[in-house]
Amino acid sequence: MTEDYAAILTSEYSDVITALTGAGFEGRPTTTGGNCAALEVALSTPRHWLLITDELAPLAWSRLDHQGWSVSRCTDQGRINSAMETDDDAILSTADGTPEGLLKLVQEAASWPRR
Incomplete structure (x- = not known):
């Protein structure tokens, strides 16, 4: 992601990034490929992250x-x-x-695995 695109998303979603930070999650702009915008939150479990997009x-x-x-x-x-378990349909919305x-x-997905 270019610095320009990151700056746009950071500006547009500053309230969201602030809310995530306040809840203990570090949200940052990213793209999913093909220049599709998203936010990403790294989790404490190694090589696990949350991908955040619009509902649909x-x-x-x-x-x-x-x-x-x-x-x-x-x-x-x-x-x-x-x-x-790997599941391409596992999306909370x-x-x-x-x-x-x-x-x-975010809190629900970050709390997995459910016991």
Whole structure:
């Protein structure tokens, strides 16, 4: 990701990044390939991270176009589910596009594995 793109996402989603930081998560801009925007949160489990996008699409480059949230827990092997098994369909989502709506999903995915 270029510095210009990172600066755009950091500016557009500053309230979200601040909310993540306040909850103990370090969110940073990234792309998923093909210049599709996302936020990424590194987790304490080695080589695990959360990928954050809009509910049904890549993260909107403009916050005005943002709709809902999707959070995937990822490893080097791809998306994983709450049982820590590879699962390309393991996506938590909500239509609530607020930082608070995102934090609920982030906290859930970061708490896996469920016991």
